[in-house]
Amino acid sequence: MTLSVRSTVAIEQGRSWVAGRPVCHGQTNGDIPPSDLKGNEIDNGNTSSDSTESSSGESSEEEAEEEEEEERESENGERESCAKEFCQETDEESKVTDSGNPLKHCCEKCQALQRPQYELVTPRKISRGRLQLMLEDEGVYECSLTGLVFEVSQKVQIRYCILSWSKFGTYLNDSWKFAGPIFDVDCDPTILKSIQFPHSLCLADRDNEVTFSVLHVKNNQGLIEPSVDHSRNHIKWSVSSLSPVGPIVQTTKPAEHHGVVLVYKEVGQPDSYSFRVYLTSNNDSDINDIRKEVRTSKKRYMKIEKPPICQKLLEENRKYRLISDSEGDITPEDIQFTLAVVKMKGYFEAFFEQRPPFKLSLMEADSEQTVWSATIRERDCVDNSVEKTQKRRENRKRSSSTSEEELTNKRARWGNESDGPGETKDMTDQQLMLVAKCMGKEWKTVAISYLDLTKLDLEDLLESKEQDLTMMKFNMLDLWRRRQPKGEAGVTYLLRKLYQDDVPNEVIRLLQDMLKNK
Secondary structure, eight states: OOEEEOOSOEEETTEEEETTEEEEOSSOOOEEOOOOOOSOOOOSOBOGGGTOOOOGGGSOHHHHHHHHHHHHHHHTTTHHHHHHHHHHOTTOOOOOOSSSSOOOOOOHHHHTSOOOOOEEEOOEEEETTEEEEEEOSSEEEEETTTOOEEEESSSEEEEEEEEOHHHHGGGOOTTOEEOSOEEEEESOTTTEEEEEEEOOBOOOOTTEEEEEEEEEEETTEEEEEEOOEEOSSEEEEEOSSOSSEEEEEEESSOOEEOEEEEEEEESSOTTOEEEEEEEEESOHHHHHHHHHHHHTSSSOEEEEOOOOBOSSOEETTOEEEEEESSOOEEESSOEEOOHHHHHHTOEEEEEESSOSOEEEEEEETTTOOEEEEEEEOGGGGOOOHHHHHHHHHHHHHHHHHHHHHHHHHHHHHHHHHHHSGGGOSOOOHHHHHHHHHHOOTTHHHHHHHHSOOOHHHHHHHHTSSOOOHHHHHHHHHHHHHHHSOTTOSSHHHHHHHHOSTTSOHHHHHHHHHHHHHO
16 A cells, blocks of 8 residues: 555646646745644654653763764674675674664565665765765766665765754644755755665555655755655655755655664663664654654663564554563553654553563554564664773773863974065965865854955855855855955965864865875
């Protein structure tokens, strides 16, 4: 019972959908005011409301980074084999993390639908949760971590991160539902022609009519903009401008989603075993929300590494039940799968006094068909986080100490270099343009914090006739250069100004390379 292309014509938000593709008409811009999701009551489910009251001290930034490092360590080399092993035998001991690469699914219905192939590229992590791609030429590229597909007209740098529907879902009314992760993308919109967003829906059911679109949040308003195409995995959108944007959907019947099950064990109970079992769509925004929910809980949890992919599709409004072959307490008895429950991060709580192994199975409550199962063994429940954390902190201290020494030496070297005749030349237009191209959304903060520009200076730049974002950044750097004494606007001086933690690494490296090659 999956989704197909709409063959009728529908009018919604001032737009027409013909053969599944929306076409703009009329004068309306598709604005919708913020409103709460309605009519989706949670049925007997635990939610995050009883577990997110922890203080910031209980979950520090450092602990969060350490947890992310630990998850990334378990990712390497394991995701590609997960789906294959899971299709062969559900109880294989493959490891898959709940963030990062889009989890591959084994939906037999979707396998019959054609999936376009694009050049896979792997982004670089530039800050917590933020990724960067440097695409060298015109073409269509797929991010190996998020599943995003970018169509570009020339060489370009793209920065992006996954956002939460818990925040932006309030811009949707009842007729629209989120269909995949929502992203914040930073790039030159004149070069980035289109984005294809991954979605979690199955599109094999020809009886269900589906209307895809995207929610584009601009100036605290949610705009529904038309998609131009879709496939079994993606929804394509022509870039107009860039701000938070994600795929949404309308269906004539309850939709079916590719789903995942995530298991977390409470740490610090030597004589018993308590688990949280989350049921959600295969959607990075939802998965990240669950991970943050667990991390900020009053209690401490560790992730149980089991293949998460559901063997059957998750149908909206259908009830699901968690059972075990061992004696224990599982609450609630059923959870109704709705996007409202997903948004509230509802979960099963399973408690056992006996030792593992025991098998957990997720069933359809009505048909009693198995949706997902895994055997939890004693070795799965061993918490090695303390030892790993100590090692990481020791490595971080050594690295930090080395970095401070290097920084002191570099600054001394820059000071010596600036005294020589080679640094009497100010930076050229070409050099400033290269720096401008490396800067992202932080350029205004950098201008005020480190280049001694004022808010009024930036307002003048933004109000100028220049519309190209890269040229605005160039003009900002040029303004800094013109305000410096002759001979004090060279590469060394700019590097000394910008050698800060919140300035992108690409900017620092570019300036360092300029110094080496001068």
